[in-house]
Each structure stands twice: as structure tokens, then as C-alpha cells.
Amino acid sequence: MLTSTKQTYNVRPLLYLELCAALFVEVFIIRLSNDNMEQQTWIINKVRLFFMVSASAQLLYAICTYKDYERMNHQILLTLVNKISTMQKIKECSWDLDTDDHVDDCLNG
Known part of the structure; x- marks a missing residue:
């Protein structure tokens, strides 16, 4: 049915x-x-x-x-995980380098 x-x-x-x-x-x-x-x-x-x-x-x-709420929740979780990992990379780069110009280089490289 x-x-x-x-x-x-x-x-x-x-x-x-x-x-x-x-x-x-x-x-x-x-x-x-x-x-x-x-x-x-x-x-x-x-x-x-x-x-x-x-x-x-x-x-x-x-x-x-x-609306497939399971799929929507999965997409939200993936977005949050990506944002958190980006924030952690920025935090790690800011500890290693003192200037903001080097933070962009650290994230891209």
C-alpha cells in the first residue's frame, strides 16, 4: 500500500x-x-x-x-562539524603565527 x-x-x-x-x-x-x-x-x-x-x-x-527530517539533520550535523574543524584550524594557526595574514596561508596550505 x-x-x-x-x-x-x-x-x-x-x-x-x-x-x-x-x-x-x-x-x-x-x-x-x-x-x-x-x-x-x-x-x-x-x-x-x-x-x-x-x-x-x-x-x-x-x-x-x-520533508525528510533525517536528511536535514544529517546536513546540519555535517555543516556544524565543518565549522568546528575550521574554527579549530584557525585556533591552531593563531597559536603558531602572530599575524592575521599567516592565518589565511595556514588554512589554505
Whole structure:
């Protein structure tokens, strides 16, 4: 099922609730209108079509608005590690050299 992917996992409970509601409406329609089979079929098909359109829209919205927080956290950690290593290099170079011109040479070389 599509909701087992990371992008659509959050919409799964809502889809299950809507599916239960659609089934309830179908049973309700069948119980209330025993006489006209064509009308029952038409109404049930409309309920199913509405559920399909609604579920498709929700899945598409979930896919389009998905943010991979694990990937974003990894990028932030890499950026922090790079900044810290640069700061440590600057600190080491400043201990070795007294002028600022030599700090740039130390970082580049």
C-alpha cells in the first residue's frame, strides 16, 4: 500500500477513518433503500468515487509537502562539524603565527 512509504505514512490513519466512513455509508444506503437497485448502485459508486478522489488528493498532498527530517539533520550535523574543524584550524594557526595574514596561508596550505 502507498501509505507504507515515508512520504505518506502520516496520512494513513485519516485514510483508514475515511474508508470506514465510506463503508458505513454504503451499508447505510443498502439498508435504507431496498426497492431501487439502480439508485443504490449509483449512490454507492458516487461514494466510492468521492473516497478515491479524496484519498488521492490527500496522498498527493502528503507526498508534495514531505520533508525528510533525517536528511536535514544529517546536513546540519555535517555543516556544524565543518565549522568546528575550521574554527579549530584557525585556533591552531593563531597559536603558531602572530599575524592575521599567516592565518589565511595556514588554512589554505
